[in-house]
Amino acid sequence: MSAPVPWPSGTKPAPGYVILEHLARTGWLDVYDAWSEERDCRCVIKVVRPDHRGERRLGERLLREGRWLRDFSHPHLVRGYETLKSPEPLVVLETLTGETLSHLVHRMRRRPAATDVALLGVQMCSAVHYLHGRGLLHLDLKPANVVVDRGHAKVLDLSLARPPGPAPAGLGTCCYLAPEQARGGPLTAATDVWGIGITLFETASGEEPVACGASQAATDSHDHDTGDQYWQLEEAAPPIGTRRRLPLALAAAIDTCLRADPSSRPTVAALACALKTALPP
Known part of the structure; x- marks a missing residue:
């Protein structure tokens, strides 16, 4: 029908x-x-x-x-x-002007400058810090949920937002889930740090850390499906340096966001500080 x-x-x-x-x-x-x-x-x-x-x-x-x-x-x-x-x-x-990061990344012939990637990360950290201060996790950070207009980014879609704590396995968008989202573990601020990191990874490199299958890519981001197989539970995210050369501080900031263990990821504040080192004074 x-x-x-x-x-x-x-x-x-x-x-x-x-x-x-x-x-x-x-x-x-x-x-x-x-x-x-x-x-x-x-x-x-x-x-x-x-x-x-x-x-x-x-x-x-x-x-x-x-x-x-x-x-x-x-x-x-x-x-x-x-x-x-x-x-x-x-x-x-x-109504927002500009375009989503997912559209922008695949439209551009050249990869964004490292300073643009770092600035995007700082702005996302700012929005996420604000949400966390109100007791909410975003839980669906990805290029399709960020609109950019002349260097100014805005985060969209709070339909999955909820306080830290337990959540159903697979809640979010398959390709962008943190490992703890995929397995149904407790969700914390570190889950959104993963979301920032994977968004920056795709923005900087033009591709996801691991290519998702068609079934995963087509899954709606707002309904969990425990029948899917998640790459996040099978392998580690590759270093961003395997896809593109970036300043060491920026590359390290992105890589630490994508650590499998949530406790080993930086806080939002520490991530913002690390990203700022890649920006001009």
């Missing part, structure tokens, strides 16, 4: 909002370019897909993310405008 078609242009999902274009569809969400009549500007609307609207937990998850983004204020986090419970749960976010 085919999935329902997205809303067409001109649909009014809630008073004051008009759909301009369907942007993306995930395993359980539709994302739209929309117009806010109150703000007289474009915005982004996230709504549970029509074929999943009967699943109460998904609507609650979406509204929880919207409330966090509406209440949080940080230059490297996407901003939330509003959450609406009816006529159906939806979240209104700011």
Whole structure:
């Protein structure tokens, strides 16, 4: 059975909002370019897909993310405008300029400069530090969840965010999971440090540490699936130096993020300091 078609242009999902274009569809969400009549500007609307609207937990998850983004204020986090419970749960976010890192990395003919990689890492550390200060782990840091515009990065998607502690095995995006996420161990701030490190690895080298199979790459990032085999549990991440030459301090910072043992990874603060050494004074 085919999935329902997205809303067409001109649909009014809630008073004051008009759909301009369907942007993306995930395993359980539709994302739209929309117009806010109150703000007289474009915005982004996230709504549970029509074929999943009967699943109460998904609507609650979406509204929880919207409330966090509406209440949080940080230059490297996407901003939330509003959450609406009816006529159906939806979240209104700011429209970002620029492009996702996943698109940017594969579009560029040359690898980013080492200083750009380090600056990206410092900005991600800043956003993650802010989230951790509010008792939340992001748990889905990856190039597709970072938008960059002229050197300014913003982290997206708090739909998996939760406090430190136990979590189901495989919660997140298969190729980017920390080993403890893959096996279902306790999750800590070190789990997000892995997420920063693997994002920097792919940004710097243009490829993931280990190529994921098609089944893993296609798995939706918001539903755990313990049937998958995770490379993180089978082998160590290769040193970034095997893919690209970088300044020693920057290469070491990335490599230490991807240590299998969470206790041997740097703290967010220590990682930010290490990355800053690769930046001009």
